[in-house]
Amino acid sequence: MFNLVEKRRWFFIISAFLIVPGLLAMVYSTITTGAPFRLSIDFVGGSIYDLSFFETGITENNIREAFAEYDDRSLTVQRLTLDDGSERWSVRGSFLEQEQTEQILDNLNQFSLLDRERTQIERVSETIGAEVGRAAFFAVLAASFIVSFFIIIAFRTVPNALRYGLSAIAAMVHDVLVVMGLASIMGLFFGWEVDALFLTAVLTVLAYSVQDSIVLFDRIRENIPQYLGEPYETIVNRSIWETIHRSLATQLNAFFIMAAILLFGGETIKQFIAILFIGLVSGTYSSIFTAAPLLVAWEKGELPFMSRIGGLLPSPLPLENDGV
Amino acid sequence: MARHYRWLAVIVLLVAFCVWVSLPGTTGLDWNNDGTLDLVVEQKLGLDLVGGVRVLLEAQLPPGSFTAEDLQRAADNVNKRVNGLGLTEATVQVQGDRRILVELPGVTDKKQAVNTIKATALLEFVDFAGIPGAGNLDDARILTDEQDQLLKARGEQASGDLLRRPDNGQPFSTILTGADLKSASAQFDAQTSGFFIAVELSDAAVATFSQFTGARIGQPMAIVLDSTVLSAPIIQSQLGASFIIEGQFTQDEANSLALQLRSGALPIPMREEAASDVGATLGQESVNLSIRAGVIGVLVVLTFMMLYYRVPGTAAALALIVFALLNFAAYKLIPVTLTLPAITGFLISIGTAVDGNILIFERMKEELRAGKPLGMALDLGFNRAWGSIRDSNISTIIICSVLFFFGQTPGASVVSGFAITLILGLLINLFTAVIVTRTFLYLLASWLQKPLSEKKWLLGA
Numbered sequence: 001m002f003n004l005v006e007k008r009r010w011f012f013i014i015s016a017f018l019i020v021p022g023l024l025a026m027v028y029s030t031i032t033t034g035a036p037f038r039l040s041i042d043f044v045g046g047s048i049y050d051l052s053f054f055e056t057g058i059t060e061n062n063i064r065e066a067f068a069e070y071d072d073r074s075l076t077v078q079r080l081t082l083d084d085g086s087e088r089w090s091v092r093g094s095f096l097e098q099e100q101t102e103q104i105l106d107n108l109n110q111f112s113l114l115d116r117e118r119t120q121i122e123r124v125s126e127t128i129g130a131e132v133g134r135a136a137f138f139a140v141l142a143a144s145f146i147v148s149f150f151i152i153i154a155f156r157t158v159p160n161a162l163r164y165g166l167s168a169i170a171a172m173v174h175d176v177l178v179v180m181g182l183a184s185i186m187g188l189f190f191g192w193e194v195d196a197l198f199l200t201a202v203l204t205v206l207a208y209s210v211q212d213s214i215v216l217f218d219r220i221r222e223n224i225p226q227y228l229g230e231p232y233e234t235i236v237n238r239s240i241w242e243t244i245h246r247s248l249a250t251q252l253n254a255f256f257i258m259a260a261i262l263l264f265g266g267e268t269i270k271q272f273i274a275i276l277f278i279g280l281v282s283g284t285y286s287s288i289f290t291a292a293p294l295l296v297a298w299e300k301g302e303l304p305f306m307s308r309i310g311g312l313l314p315s316p317l318p319l320e321n322d323g324v
Numbered sequence: 325m326a327r328h329y330r331w332l333a334v335i336v337l338l339v340a341f342c343v344w345v346s347l348p349g350t351t352g353l354d355w356n357n358d359g360t361l362d363l364v365v366e367q368k369l370g371l372d373l374v375g376g377v378r379v380l381l382e383a384q385l386p387p388g389s390f391t392a393e394d395l396q397r398a399a400d401n402v403n404k405r406v407n408g409l410g411l412t413e414a415t416v417q418v419q420g421d422r423r424i425l426v427e428l429p430g431v432t433d434k435k436q437a438v439n440t441i442k443a444t445a446l447l448e449f450v451d452f453a454g455i456p457g458a459g460n461l462d463d464a465r466i467l468t469d470e471q472d473q474l475l476k477a478r479g480e481q482a483s484g485d486l487l488r489r490p491d492n493g494q495p496f497s498t499i500l501t502g503a504d505l506k507s508a509s510a511q512f513d514a515q516t517s518g519f520f521i522a523v524e525l526s527d528a529a530v531a532t533f534s535q536f537t538g539a540r541i542g543q544p545m546a547i548v549l550d551s552t553v554l555s556a557p558i559i560q561s562q563l564g565a566s567f568i569i570e571g572q573f574t575q576d577e578a579n580s581l582a583l584q585l586r587s588g589a590l591p592i593p594m595r596e597e598a599a600s601d602v603g604a605t606l607g608q609e610s611v612n613l614s615i616r617a618g619v620i621g622v623l624v625v626l627t628f629m630m631l632y633y634r635v636p637g638t639a640a641a642l643a644l645i646v647f648a649l650l651n652f653a654a655y656k657l658i659p660v661t662l663t664l665p666a667i668t669g670f671l672i673s674i675g676t677a678v679d680g681n682i683l684i685f686e687r688m689k690e691e692l693r694a695g696k697p698l699g700m701a702l703d704l705g706f707n708r709a710w711g712s713i714r715d716s717n718i719s720t721i722i723i724c725s726v727l728f729f730f731g732q733t734p735g736a737s738v739v740s741g742f743a744i745t746l747i748l749g750l751l752i753n754l755f756t757a758v759i760v761t762r763t764f765l766y767l768l769a770s771w772l773q774k775p776l777s778e779k780k781w782l783l784g785a
Contacts, residue, residue, distance in 0.1 A: 102435050118609075121600070140728065207723040245686050
């Protein structure tokens with residue numbers, strides 16, 4: 001059995017490579033725009049118009065003219081090119097009331113007939129946006145705390161229970177950072193915006209990451225009494241290989257479903273699925289290459305300040321002696 | 325063995341029940357407030373699948389100047405208007421302490437709908453006697469003593485740009501308000517090809533109004549809606565209980581106004597804070613695409629499970645079908661409103677359901693490779709895997725609950741749909757992954773005992 005855990009220094013470095021660019025992007029974004037990602041109207045307020053016209057021919061200037069009465073320079077107009085040759089535009093502007101919106105739609109009709117039944121308009125005021133933003137922040141915080149608490153309790157019968165909890169949490173944080181970093185980078189380069197659904201993706205990734213870690217830790221917990229003579233590192237390694245089939249099979253199935261949605265589902269959900277997919281892959285990666293190695297490193301006292309923590313509980317395992 | 329057959333019977337009954345519930349013609353259940361059961365014919369679909377409008381209204385008053393009852397009355401009022409528009413699928417909900425959420429799925433005339441429900445609709449008949457140039461004040465915004473009183477009661481000041489009486493700078497006097505109307509309806513005048521409102525006063529107001537109009541013949545009287553003068557006709561004769569209001573209304577305007585008058589003025593002025601407007605065709609396309617994607621995804625998963633795990637895989641595939649049916653029936657019975665995020669939540673829960681089965685089967689394979697006999701391998705597989713399934717499902721349910729509460733924030737309502745279907749899927753999974761899969765697997769194992777003991781590969785080992 002190939003000793004994965006032995007190579008843990010490499011894995012920590014790889015993780016750093018995955019996380020640091022994302023962190024840099026978030027910092028840069030916060031400095032330049034005040035938020036770590038491009039925020040959608042769900043969080044900052046505004047209006048998004050997904051306009052569909054019966055015929056082609058309308059230009060960006062036409063659209064800007066239609067909006068000119070009520071909206072200002074902050075208007076973003078984009079043409080959506082789709083394979084079926086339809087004329088679709090996406091316009092992002094400030095929050096307006098119903099009457100004003102209707103007026104704008106009438107204006108647009110002057111230029112080209114609007115397909116009202118294929119059009120979608122979302123409007124959110126800044127107040128609501130700010131509230132949603134706050135709620136999102138607290139939701140992530142609350143979820144993280146509650147789940148961490150749960151893991152610690154679930155593993156309380158294992159020696160050094162706290163370590164399992166904290167390692168799973170570290171894997172969870174790793175995944176959340178990867179996902180947020182991805183969103184930030186995509187925002188900077190491709191204009192991807194973060195909306196309420198993104199938060200759903202983050203929390204789902206969190207859930208999967210924890211699920212994955214729990215399955216692995218369960219196996220370790222089971223193997224410890226069974227292989228009492230073996231060094232901790234070997235037990236962890238064995239547990240990883242024993243659960244890897246299940247991890248891969250689950251990933252594959254999740255991938256099938258998401259691929260189906262990506263290929264055959266509607267437009268709106270593509271970004272959400274892409275982020276979810278990366279997050280799930282990261283979840284599996286982090287259980288094997290972050291959480292488990294952390295456990296071993298901790299046991300071996302390789303973590304500078306940590307050997308005191310978690311070691312307060314009596315351990316029935318013989319301590320690892322290097323070279324003996 | 326007998327208990328597996330018993331469970332099989334339970335499962336078959338459940339499936340039959342679910343299929344019956346899920347069939348398009350069949351009814352779901354809708355609990356009314358008074359405890360009676362209403363049979364709903366269709367699966368409730370959200371705005372993004374059916375098209376329509378969602379509006380979040382916020383009280384335009386400082387907090388503390390109105391009570392929760394006022395807000396509820398405003399919501400009831402909006403509800404009356406919504407029903408008056410013939411929108412039976414609509415929902416009106418109070419959110420928090422200052423907001424009302426209105427959802428109008430399937431509404432065709434969105435402009436009229438939103439205008440109807442938003443407007444305060446305070447109608448006043450105002451004394452314009454002795455006001456110079458009364459005929460030119462159409463569309464002017466004026467301040468009346470009625471409005472003044474309402475504002476003072478809320479601790480507010482009247483806006484500076486509302487006109488007062490030019491002779492003494494006081495607010496205009498209100499003779500009657502919309503509350504004094506017994507009925508109002510929009511009528512068509514063939515002669516002028518315009519619409520007007522035919523109103524009837526309540527008995528209590530008739531005397532006052534008669535006296536007033538009798539004493540003011542030849543003088544103008546203004547009809548004011550939400551501070552704006554609609555018209556200021558001259559009183560031709562003493563008016564009684566029934567009369568008409570003219571204002572060059574279009575049909576939509578007349579209908580809208582009549583409806584607002586019938587349901588009464590909103591006790592609290594409201595303003596839009598968020599709105600969603602989805603075209604019906606867009607919605608239909610979304611439904612089709614989602615269904616297509618979902619079906620393809622699930623088929624691929626089923627095929628994979630059957631190919632990779634063979635006999636146990638088939639048991640899992642059957643269990644997955646039961647899982648899906650249970651979910652659909654639950655959506656109709658609870659009921660759960662399906663939106664795009666809700667459908668996504670369901671698909672993700674399928675992933676978790678499959679994961680549970682995989683955990684069991686991988687463990688089984690291990691035990692078989694270790695040389696254990698089939699029966700024992702099955703038992704060990706289920707028993708050992710249950711702990712992991714339970715713990716991981718519970719942690720995901722916890723996170724979904726957090727998501728659900730986050731979804732209660734007004735702007736993020738889409739999220740709660742996802743959370744609900746995911747939680748439902750996870751809970752149902754706790755049942756199907758263990759009981760249903762186990763039943764099918766044990767039964768298959770006993771029926772195929774001979775071939776299985778000879779050809780181990782059938783077990784996916």
